[in-house]
Structures are given as C-alpha cells and as structure tokens.
Amino acid sequence: MRRLMFLIPLVLFLGLAGWFAVRLKQIDRGDTPDHLPSVMIDKPVPAFDLPPLVEGQPGVAAKDLGPSAGESGKVRLVNFWASWCAPCRSEHPILMRLAGQGVDIRGIDYKDKAADGQAILARDGNPYAAVARDESGRTAIDFGVYGVPETYVIDRQGRIRYRQVGPITPQDLQNRILPLINELSK
Amino acid sequence: MIPELGHYALVLALVVALVQSVIPLWGAARRDPAMMEVGRTAAYCQFVALALAFGALTYAHVVSDFSVLNVVENSHTDKPMLYKVAGVWGNHEGSLVLWVFILALFGAMVAAFGRNLPASLRARVLAVQGMIGVGFLWFMVATSNPFTRVDPAPLNGHDLNPLLQDPGLAFHPPFLYLGYVGFSLCFSFAAGALLEGRVDAAWARWVRPWALIAWSSLTLGIAMGSWWSYYTLGWGGWWFWDPVENASLMPWLAGTALLHSAIVVEKRDTLKSWTILLAIVTFTLSLMGTFLVRSGVLTSVHAFASDPARGVFILALLVVATGGGLLLYALRAPILKAGGLFAPISREGGLVLNNLLLSTACATVFLGTLYPLFMDAVGGGKISIGPPFFNATFVPLMVPVVAVMAMGPLLSWKRADLAGVLGRLKIAALVGVVAALAALWLAGTKPVLAVLALGLAGWAVMGAVVDVADRIRLFRMPLGDSLSRARHLPRGAWGTAIAHAGLGVAVAGMVGTSAWTTEAIQVLHIGQAVDVAGYSFRLDSVAEAPGPNYTARRAVLTVTHQGDFVATLAPEQRFYPVTRMTTTGAAIHTNFFSDLYAVVGEPAPDGTGYNTRFYRHPLVPWIWVGSILMMTGGLASLSDRRLRVGVPLKRAAPRAAATVPPAPAE
Known part of the structure; x- marks a missing residue:
C-alpha cells in the first residue's frame, strides 16, 4: 500500500503528458490556442461600401459579396491588410497562390496611405479581384478585426463562415481554408 | 566551413553523449572503475564539442555570415555587436545550442570538481546527465539544425526582433538557462541516488552547491526579465503572470523548496524521498517551460516561433x-x-511548512497557467486567467511564507521554543510596525492590506538582521568579539540572512509599486508641464535622433519638485526599419525610494502635441535590489567551506573552523 503512494506522481504526470499529446494533435489539425472564434460567424457581412485603393478601379462593398442579380453568388475571401504590416508581407505569396487557383479575394487596405498600398501591390503583385481602402478603420471594426492581417471566408449567401486571425500559414490553408472553400462551393 | 565544423561538433557531441549515458551506468552496475571513468572523459569531450559548436554559431553571427539561415533570420549588418552576440541565443535553434552547451558545462564541472563523490554515484550522475544531453542533441540534429545553409546567400538579414535588442534582455536567457539546466544536475543526482539506493547527509551536501548555482542564476534571470518588461513595455508593469513568466517562476518556487528541504536531509537525515521528488519535479518544471514556450500549446507574447512537430519531440x-x-x-x-x-x-x-507553502504556491501557478488550456480542451471555450486569479491565490500563500521566514532560522533543530524565538524577534516586530506606520503616514490609509504587507516586509528584513545579530551576540558581548564572530560565522548563515532580507526588500518593492503608483496620461505641447505626485514634468523638445539600426524620436523633459530641479529625462520611441517595428524606451529617474517614469509616444491626432504618460512608482527599485540580494545570498551560501565546489571535504574533521561555537549553520 505504501509503495503505491510512490506511484502517484508518475500517474499524475502521465495523465498530464497524455493530455499535452491530445492538445498537440488538436493544434496539428489547426485548432491553435490563438484561433479566436468570432461572434460574426454565420452572420451576414456588415454593411459597408469602401472606395477603391486605385482611382478608377472597383472598390469593395457588402453588396459585392454574396448573391447578386443574375448569379447565385460565389465563395469569397475578404482580406484586411496594410503596407505597414510585416506579417501581411509573409502572407502575401499565399494570397497570390490562392488567386492563381481562381479564388476570389477582396482586399481591404486598413489604415494606410493610398500611395503606400498601391506601391506595395505594384511591387509584389496584386492578388485581389478588387481592393478598397478603409482609412478610418470603421469597416474593420464592424467585422471585428483585431489587427491586420485578418481574413474572412464569405459563403455564397454573403455570410461570414470563418475568420483567420493573423497571417494564413500553409497549414491553415491546407487544413481549414481550402476544405471550407470547397465545401461551401458545392 | 566553420558552420559545417559546428554542425559536425554537434553530431559528435550526440555520439559522445550516447557513450556517456551507457558505459558509466554499465560500469557502475559491474563496479568496473575503468568503465565508470569513461563518464568523466566523455563529459569533458562533450563540453569541448559543444563549446566548438557554440563558438561556431557565435562566429557566424559575429561576422554576419548570411549563408547561414539562422543568421539571416536573426541578424543584420547594422546591428550593434552586443546584439549580434545576443542574437545567437535570441532564437529557437541558437537557444538550444546554448542550452546543451550549459548542460555540457555542468557535466564537465561535475567531472572536474566531483572528486569527492563516490565513483559509482559520479558515474551514474554523469550517465543521467548524458541521457539528457542525448535527448536535446538528438532533438537539435533532427529538427532544429542551427547551421542550415542558404544558397544563394542574401545580401542582408531580417534583423533580430527589436524588443530583444536590449541590454537587459541580452543576458536574460543565459542566466535563465543556467538556472533551468542547473536543476538538471539536481535531477541527475536524484536519479543517481535512487539507482544507488542511498540518500544521506553527504548526498545532500553534494547536491546543494548545484541547486544553489541554479537557484541564484534563475533568480537573476527572472529579475532581469522583469526589469526589462518594466522599462520597455511603457507603463512600468514588472510581472504579468504570462505563461512564459510562470514557466520560469514554477521551477524557481520548486527550486526554493528543494534548497530548503535539502538542508533537512543534510542536517537531520530525514525528508529524503520528498527531497528526491522535489529534485525531479523542479527539473520537470524547467523542461515543461521549454515545452510550453516552443510547442505552441499556449499563447504568450514571449513564445518562440512554435511548431507542433517540435512540440511532439519535446513532449x-x-x-x-x-x-x-x-x-x-x-x-x-x-x-x-x-x-x-x-x-x-x-x-x-x-522547513516542512516552507516546503508545503512553496509547493502549494507552485501548484497554484501551475493550475493558473494550464487551466485555460484545460478548459479549451474540454470544450469550455477560450478563457484567460489573469492577474486577479494569481493575486487572489498566490499572494495569500506568500504571506505566511514571509511571516514564518523570519522565525525559521532562529528555531532550533528537533524541538524549538516558539515563545523564546518570538521574544528574540521583538525588534523585528517593532520594525514591522514602524514600517507600516511610515507607510500609513506617507501614503494614507488606503489600501489597508498594502500597509500591512509593508509591515510584513519590515518584519522579514529585520528578522534576518536579528538572526545574524543573535549569532554574533551583537551588543551582548564586546563589539570586537562580535565582529570576530561575524568573520567566522559560516557563509551559509550569512547567505540565509542575506537572501531572506532580500526577499523582504523585494516584497516591499512589489507592494509599494502595486499599491501607490501615480500616473498621468495626457497630450502635452512643447513647453507645457503637468504635475504627477508633486513632481512637475515639462516637455522641452522632441527631436529625431539617429541610432545604429533604428531612428529614434527623442523627447526631453525637465522634472522639478516644488521649483527645484530634479532630473532631465529623455524617453524615446525607436523605429527599426528592417523589421518595421517601433519600441518604447522609457526614461527613468530613480532616487532609490521611487522611480519617476516617463514615456513620450506618438504625436497627438491634431499634430501639435504628443501623447505622454508619466508615472511615479514608489519603492519599485527595491524589487531588483531585493532580487540581487537573494542571488548574493545564494552565492554566499555557495562559498560556504562546507560545500565549496572543489574543496575536498575531510569528513572526519568537524565542520569548518573549530573556533566557531556550534551555532546552527543555516
């Protein structure tokens, strides 16, 4: 009996280790601790109509997301970014790749100087079907953006279905975003 | 070529560590002196190999060899030399190199200074040390090679995170690792003793120096980290109960308990299995810190770029x-x-009470750190446990620790006279009351608890003074005799008193700044002034100032007190163009009793003024003064003849100089 008492620390520790292992497995599947849920999930995108980043090109508005007259709508991404944001630069190649695969990404340049935003897109390439400026950050607040970059998956009905806080990593893309786009596009 | 040599040395160290973990253990089982001796040779070889690897990586950083990925990702030619060197351990791979290097250093120290250890125990300790080395070296070679090359080499690097480019933080990791890794030796000694099946007073004497080195380094490392957050995060916070901070606090608490329970093993030959368990737990908590920081299991501002694959390996x-x-x-x-x-x-x-309270405190921090994880895993949603939880649980546990700490050294072994001890502590009680009254007079009644806590701190500091005064019979015999007694007092006794007083001083600092900080946040125009706690801060100018790898916007403030000049403060905002990050450099003027703390931030939206924040933090310097005292106490204890590393112990001879009357040594 006394001997069994000396086993208690080992048993407790193994329990803890097992649970760590489960957590690591969950993280591997994309459920990271910094994955923040959003109250906006399954709600329609907030009303907004933002001016274009580049004069003369289309801006981004709530009515562009979801079904419009004549077509049943398309799954789209809304990506908040800025020229001053370093993680946005690391995310940029992934957006370019997504755009190359035909994914419709709408960009919102957050609290940025128009010239800076334009210069970055001219230098690194433009993955966006349309890109607008949110100089006041008002629309970002309505979406519930914590900080750039942040990306939202919008379904064919114009509802927010997923929120990515921080840059999209290749794992996020493989494990969450691409499967979700495929599922929603069915 | 040199990076390849470094990589080769790493692999070599891995192979040597394998030998070190098998042969001496086998030799100890067979009682074969030659095989046991392999442990020492292997420990030296491992140290040399890892010194080479560490040197190679340092060299690559110092000369900015951008064909090495690790240098590209963490360095830049414009970076000052101090941070080129500190950049070696400012990243995941490099910090692991430092980790194993310190591990090998400790192994080599056991090999060199452990002549007085029984051969079989030394062989077993070195073997366990070797096994830890195998684990970490394998981890590095398999998942985190610091010497990976890039081809073609870029022209310049990505620079080190500007927050880490700071003198306080540059040397924070090495001390933390000395602490964490030092506890690995306590673990190895515990495992060695279990294999031997023998724990006795001699064992406790052999473990104590290593526990003291580890504890003192960890104390300094934690204090440096907290000092850094105090002056860089821009408002004077010094502890945030962040998971990574907790990861360093937990081994500290367990290590403190270990130091104290080892005394009982040494003097009274009891509490053995508890002490062994503490040694294992302390190192486990150090390892777990490594796991939590690098696996991405927890979110923290300090976490290394995390990777679940690495997490699996560390787990x-x-x-x-x-x-x-x-x-x-x-x-x-x-x-x-x-x-x-x-x-x-x-x-x-x-000492048992001390251990109970410290381990409960450690368990509390552990629960508070992991509870959010647990809730998330069982679907309880994302929650975060902040300072309120720790203030409500940890602080009440520390109150009796500090209260009893003053009495502990005065108690006698086996059976003590509590009333007599309390009688001897009358002066300490008086000082406590005076400290509380002084706080009451200077700061007013609110908050009552802080006034009481300050009284407690006064009691603790004076208790340590009384302890020494008692031992040297101050005022009870001629002063000269007392001084001579003080000279001959075992260093361990000095260490205890200094460390205990240090904790009291640190507690006073923590209480003072938590309870009585004054702040003023406003927009100031050039020439305007604002009053904070009787001090007037005037914004004189704001100008651009170039730095080596940043540009700074430096403000100049004049501080006056009732019209008298006090100080000129020059806080700055630094912008690092390579990483496009801004850091805050607060300006601090200290007079030892309080800090005046100023931050001048962004220009106000109207474009004419600046956002400014001024604080007066009473007693805050005492946190670090106290920490340094604690570390000094640890080092003083370490220099005690009884434990001094490398001094052969003549076990037959009575302890230390025979001229000292048999005052209890701790």
Whole structure:
C-alpha cells in the first residue's frame, strides 16, 4: 500500500503528458490556442461600401459579396491588410497562390496611405479581384478585426463562415481554408 | 566551413553523449572503475564539442555570415555587436545550442570538481546527465539544425526582433538557462541516488552547491526579465503572470523548496524521498517551460516561433526524462529509510511548512497557467486567467511564507521554543510596525492590506538582521568579539540572512509599486508641464535622433519638485526599419525610494502635441535590489567551506573552523 503512494506522481504526470499529446494533435489539425472564434460567424457581412485603393478601379462593398442579380453568388475571401504590416508581407505569396487557383479575394487596405498600398501591390503583385481602402478603420471594426492581417471566408449567401486571425500559414490553408472553400462551393 | 565544423561538433557531441549515458551506468552496475571513468572523459569531450559548436554559431553571427539561415533570420549588418552576440541565443535553434552547451558545462564541472563523490554515484550522475544531453542533441540534429545553409546567400538579414535588442534582455536567457539546466544536475543526482539506493547527509551536501548555482542564476534571470518588461513595455508593469513568466517562476518556487528541504536531509537525515521528488519535479518544471514556450500549446507574447512537430519531440523528451525519473522514484524511493523524528515546532517543522507553502504556491501557478488550456480542451471555450486569479491565490500563500521566514532560522533543530524565538524577534516586530506606520503616514490609509504587507516586509528584513545579530551576540558581548564572530560565522548563515532580507526588500518593492503608483496620461505641447505626485514634468523638445539600426524620436523633459530641479529625462520611441517595428524606451529617474517614469509616444491626432504618460512608482527599485540580494545570498551560501565546489571535504574533521561555537549553520 505504501509503495503505491510512490506511484502517484508518475500517474499524475502521465495523465498530464497524455493530455499535452491530445492538445498537440488538436493544434496539428489547426485548432491553435490563438484561433479566436468570432461572434460574426454565420452572420451576414456588415454593411459597408469602401472606395477603391486605385482611382478608377472597383472598390469593395457588402453588396459585392454574396448573391447578386443574375448569379447565385460565389465563395469569397475578404482580406484586411496594410503596407505597414510585416506579417501581411509573409502572407502575401499565399494570397497570390490562392488567386492563381481562381479564388476570389477582396482586399481591404486598413489604415494606410493610398500611395503606400498601391506601391506595395505594384511591387509584389496584386492578388485581389478588387481592393478598397478603409482609412478610418470603421469597416474593420464592424467585422471585428483585431489587427491586420485578418481574413474572412464569405459563403455564397454573403455570410461570414470563418475568420483567420493573423497571417494564413500553409497549414491553415491546407487544413481549414481550402476544405471550407470547397465545401461551401458545392 | 566553420558552420559545417559546428554542425559536425554537434553530431559528435550526440555520439559522445550516447557513450556517456551507457558505459558509466554499465560500469557502475559491474563496479568496473575503468568503465565508470569513461563518464568523466566523455563529459569533458562533450563540453569541448559543444563549446566548438557554440563558438561556431557565435562566429557566424559575429561576422554576419548570411549563408547561414539562422543568421539571416536573426541578424543584420547594422546591428550593434552586443546584439549580434545576443542574437545567437535570441532564437529557437541558437537557444538550444546554448542550452546543451550549459548542460555540457555542468557535466564537465561535475567531472572536474566531483572528486569527492563516490565513483559509482559520479558515474551514474554523469550517465543521467548524458541521457539528457542525448535527448536535446538528438532533438537539435533532427529538427532544429542551427547551421542550415542558404544558397544563394542574401545580401542582408531580417534583423533580430527589436524588443530583444536590449541590454537587459541580452543576458536574460543565459542566466535563465543556467538556472533551468542547473536543476538538471539536481535531477541527475536524484536519479543517481535512487539507482544507488542511498540518500544521506553527504548526498545532500553534494547536491546543494548545484541547486544553489541554479537557484541564484534563475533568480537573476527572472529579475532581469522583469526589469526589462518594466522599462520597455511603457507603463512600468514588472510581472504579468504570462505563461512564459510562470514557466520560469514554477521551477524557481520548486527550486526554493528543494534548497530548503535539502538542508533537512543534510542536517537531520530525514525528508529524503520528498527531497528526491522535489529534485525531479523542479527539473520537470524547467523542461515543461521549454515545452510550453516552443510547442505552441499556449499563447504568450514571449513564445518562440512554435511548431507542433517540435512540440511532439519535446513532449517525448519530457515523458522519457520525467516519466523515467518518476518511475525510478516509484520503484526505489520506498526503500529509503526515514531518519530523525522532530516536533512540529522545530527547525525541521519550519522547513516542512516552507516546503508545503512553496509547493502549494507552485501548484497554484501551475493550475493558473494550464487551466485555460484545460478548459479549451474540454470544450469550455477560450478563457484567460489573469492577474486577479494569481493575486487572489498566490499572494495569500506568500504571506505566511514571509511571516514564518523570519522565525525559521532562529528555531532550533528537533524541538524549538516558539515563545523564546518570538521574544528574540521583538525588534523585528517593532520594525514591522514602524514600517507600516511610515507607510500609513506617507501614503494614507488606503489600501489597508498594502500597509500591512509593508509591515510584513519590515518584519522579514529585520528578522534576518536579528538572526545574524543573535549569532554574533551583537551588543551582548564586546563589539570586537562580535565582529570576530561575524568573520567566522559560516557563509551559509550569512547567505540565509542575506537572501531572506532580500526577499523582504523585494516584497516591499512589489507592494509599494502595486499599491501607490501615480500616473498621468495626457497630450502635452512643447513647453507645457503637468504635475504627477508633486513632481512637475515639462516637455522641452522632441527631436529625431539617429541610432545604429533604428531612428529614434527623442523627447526631453525637465522634472522639478516644488521649483527645484530634479532630473532631465529623455524617453524615446525607436523605429527599426528592417523589421518595421517601433519600441518604447522609457526614461527613468530613480532616487532609490521611487522611480519617476516617463514615456513620450506618438504625436497627438491634431499634430501639435504628443501623447505622454508619466508615472511615479514608489519603492519599485527595491524589487531588483531585493532580487540581487537573494542571488548574493545564494552565492554566499555557495562559498560556504562546507560545500565549496572543489574543496575536498575531510569528513572526519568537524565542520569548518573549530573556533566557531556550534551555532546552527543555516
């Protein structure tokens, strides 16, 4: 009996280790601790109509997301970014790749100087079907953006279905975003 | 070429560590002196190999060799030399190199200074040390090679995170690692003793120096980290209960408990299996810190770029090391014989209480750190546990620790006279009351608890003074005799008193700044002034100032007190163009009793003024003064002749100089 008492620390520790292992497995599947849920999930995108980043090109508005007259709508991404944001630069190649695969990404340049935003897109390439400026950050607040970059998956009905806080990593893309786009596009 | 040599040295160290972990253990089982001796040779070889690897990586950073990925990702040619060197350990791979280098350093120190250890124990300790080395070296070679090349080499690097480009933080990791890794030796000694099946006073004497080195370094490392957050985060916070901070606090608490319980093993030959368990737990908590920081299991501002694949590896390491240690404990600890009995009120009793409180405090921090994880795993949603939880649980546990700490050293072994001890502490009680009254007079009644806590701090500091005064019979015999006694007082006794006083001083600092900070946040125009706690801060100018790898916007402030000049403060905002990050450099003027703290931030939206924040933090410098005292106490204890590393112990001879009357040494 006394001997069994000396086993208690080992048993407790193994329990803890097992649970760590489960957590690591969950993280591997994309459920990271910094994955923040959003109250906006399954709600329609907030009303907004933002001016274009580049004069003369289309801006981004709530009515562009979801079904419009004549077509049943398309799954789209809304990506908040800025020229001053370093993680946005690391995310940029992934957006370019997504755009190359035909994914419709709408960009919102957050609290940025128009010239800076334009210069970055001219230098690194433009993955966006349309890109607008949110100089006041008002629309970002309505979406519930914590900080750039942040990306939202919008379904064919114009509802927010997923929120990515921080840059999209290749794992996020493989494990969450691409499967979700495929599922929603069915 | 040099990076390849470094990589080769790493692999070589891995192979040597394998030898070190198998042959001496085998030799100890067969009682074969030659095989046991392999442990020492291997420990030296491993040290040399890892010194080479560490040197190679440092060289690559110093000369900015951008064909090495690690240098590209963490360095830049414009970076000042100090941070080129500090950049070596400012990243995941490099910090691991430092980790194993320190591990090998400790192994080599056991090999060199452990001549007085029984050969079989030394062989077993070195073997366990070798196993830890195998784990970490394998981890590095398999997942985190610091010497990976890039081809073609870029022209310049990405620079080190500007927050890490700071003198306080540059040397924070090495001290933390000295602490974490130092506890690995306590673990190895515990495992060695379990394998031997013997824990006695001699064992406790051999473990104590290593525990003291580790504890003192960890104390300094934590203090440096907290000092850094105090002056860089821009509002004077010095502890945030962030998971990574907690990861360093937990081994500290467990290590503090270990230091104290080892005294009981040494003097009274009891509490053995508990002390062994503490040694295992302390190192486990150090390893777990490594796991939590690098696996991405927890979110923290300090976390390294995390990677679940690495997490799995570290978890496996943790399971093998701790699981193995605890299994050994379950099998062998029951055979350890309990030693002397003691009454509840006795030195032993006091140390048991200390251990109970410290381990409960450690468990509290552990729960608070992991609870959010647990809730998330069972679907309880994302929650965060902040300072309120820790203030409500940890702080009440520390109150009795500090209160009893003053009495502990005055209690006698086996059975003590509590009333007599309290009688001797009358002066300490008086000082406590005076400290509380002084706080009341200077700061007003609110908050009552802080006033009481300050009284407690005064009691603790004076208690340590009384302890020394008592031992040297101050004022009870001629001063010259007292001084001579003071000279001959064992360093361990000095260490205890200094460290205990240090904790009291640090507590006063923590209480003072938590309870009585004054702040003023406003937009100031050039030439305007604002009053903070009787001090007037005037914004004189704001100008651009170039730095080596940043540009700064430096403000100049004049501080006056009732019209008298006090100080000129020059806070700055630094912008690092390579990483496009801004850091805040607060300006601090200290007079030892309080800090005046100023931050000048962004220009206000109207474009004419600046956002400014001024604080007066009473007693805050005492936190670090106290920490340094604690570390000094640890080092003083370490220099005690009884434990001095490398001094052969003549066990037959009575302890230290025979001229000293048999005052209790701790």
